Amino acid sequence: MARTESRKMVTRQLVTRLAEHERGFKRKTLRFLAYLAVFYLVYLFCAGDYGLFRINRLYRQRDTLEREYRATVTEAADLSFRLRRIQTDSHYLEWLARTRYGFSRPDETIYHIKPPARQDGHP
Numbered sequence: 001m002a003r004t005e006s007r008k009m010v011t012r013q014l015v016t017r018l019a020e021h022e023r024g025f026k027r028k029t030l031r032f033l034a035y036l037a038v039f040y041l042v043y044l045f046c047a048g049d050y051g052l053f054r055i056n057r058l059y060r061q062r063d064t065l066e067r068e069y070r071a072t073v074t075e076a077a078d079l080s081f082r083l084r085r086i087q088t089d090s091h092y093l094e095w096l097a098r099t100r101y102g103f104s105r106p107d108e109t110i111y112h113i114k115p116p117a118r119q120d121g122h123p
Helices: 002-047 052-088 090-101
Strands: none
Touching: 002 052, 052 090
């Protein structure tokens, strides 16, 4: 009878240890899953398709495109102004021909004057 009592006691102790071990394992597993979920949410918040890094990159890209658009619109307006001026202003057309392309009137002589060379070795 003493043996059965000691066996019952050992069995109870063993069951208690196993239950504690199982509770610890469950607790560690739940903690690991919670850390994994937090890590995943942080990943989605920062680096996913809708994350902060992508949103920041899209904002910078939008700003760059807006700057390029403004520059293109300004250039287009300048070119249309020049075209209108070339079509209507004969003095401007003559100035362009003389300054850009070196044209002259038949009775004119064009002199090209080179600046004096610098003494410090630079052209």
